Amino acid sequence: MWLGLLERLNSDNRAFQTFLEEYATGADITLSRRDVRSIFALDASKGVIGTIIWSHARGIRVNALSLLVRDLPTLITLMSISDFGQEELNELLSQPGISVPTASKMLSACGKTYRKMPAAIIDDNVIQAIENTALCEDFPHVSKLRNKSRSRPLPYYEAYLKDVTAICEKHDITADMLDRYLAEHALEDLPLNSELQTA
Numbered sequence: 001m002w003l004g005l006l007e008r009l010n011s012d013n014r015a016f017q018t019f020l021e022e023y024a025t026g027a028d029i030t031l032s033r034r035d036v037r038s039i040f041a042l043d044a045s046k047g048v049i050g051t052i053i054w055s056h057a058r059g060i061r062v063n064a065l066s067l068l069v070r071d072l073p074t075l076i077t078l079m080s081i082s083d084f085g086q087e088e089l090n091e092l093l094s095q096p097g098i099s100v101p102t103a104s105k106m107l108s109a110c111g112k113t114y115r116k117m118p119a120a121i122i123d124d125n126v127i128q129a130i131e132n133t134a135l136c137e138d139f140p141h142v143s144k145l146r147n148k149s150r151s152r153p154l155p156y157y158e159a160y161l162k163d164v165t166a167i168c169e170k171h172d173i174t175a176d177m178l179d180r181y182l183a184e185h186a187l188e189d190l191p192l193n194s195e196l197q198t199a
Contacts, residue, residue, distance in 0.1 A: 001059050003027055008062045011069050019049045029053060033176065036109040040079075047110060048076050055105035056097065064097035071095060079106070083113045086154060100153040108176065117161040118168070120175040121183060122149075129186035130160070139163040 003024075006016050020029060023039075031054045040047025052060075052068060052075075060068075068075065075095065081088055084107060092103050100122065107119035127149050130139045136146075141159035149156045164175050 002029055002053060005059065005062060005065055009066050009069060011066060013069050013072065015045070015072060016049055016053075016069060019046055019053070022046075023050070033109050037111050040110045044080060045072070045076050048072065048079050051079070051106040051109045054109055055102045060097050067096040079110055079112075081112070083116060084119075085115060089114065089154065089157075100157055104157065108179070114161055115158065117165045118175040120161060120164045120179040122157055122160050122179070123183060125184075125186075126160075126179060126182040129182045130163075133186065135182075135186060138167055 002016070002020060006020070009016075023029060023031070031050055033054070036047060036050040036054045039050045049072070075092075078088065078092055084092070089103060089107075092098060092106070093100065098106070101124075104119060104122045107114060108121050112119045129135055130142055131146055136143055139160070141162045142156070145152060145156045145159050161175075164178055167173075167178060168175055
């Protein structure tokens with residue numbers, strides 16, 4: 001998929017192609033969050049490319065990718081910040097193809113914090129799990145913004161991180177562990193008689 005996207009790019013910047021030559025297996029590239037974090041720790045520019053590829057698992061529009069390639073130096077500079085504030089997160093969100101879920105993946109993969117709280121991934125599965133299950137009691141900050149994930153994405157993300165931080169401290173776990181559980185297993189672990197509605 002990524003090789004096909006890159007073949008359609010009209011850019012002299014070959015950073016993505018070079019990254020794929022180094023990290024892809026055949027025509028496929030499979031990265032985990034841990035892989036991206038390790039790459040970022042060794043080389044920030046390659047790590048940013050890794051985060052873009054990893055956080056867009058279902059692909060990205062060619063025009064958005066071409067703009068990200070063009071603005072790669074800006075992204076690399078931005079991702080050199082260890083603790084993001086609202087201004088920095090807004091700048092990240094102003095990049096093409098980067099929404100709050102994508103930004104949360106990028107921040108998490110690079111081991112960043114947002115207002116001193118470890119970044120955690122939020123997506124539709126996480127939102128559904130924390131708003132529509134018994135788990136909602138564990139997310140009191142989010143409950144105040146219930147159903148506002150799209151209309152107030154930044155306050156919602158900050159509320160989510162406050163709750164995640166409290167849960168992690170209480171249970172001595174990491175934000176990575178918690179968001180992975182919420183995204184991948186929380187809905188599966190519910191009793192069969194729990195009917196969920198779309199968030």
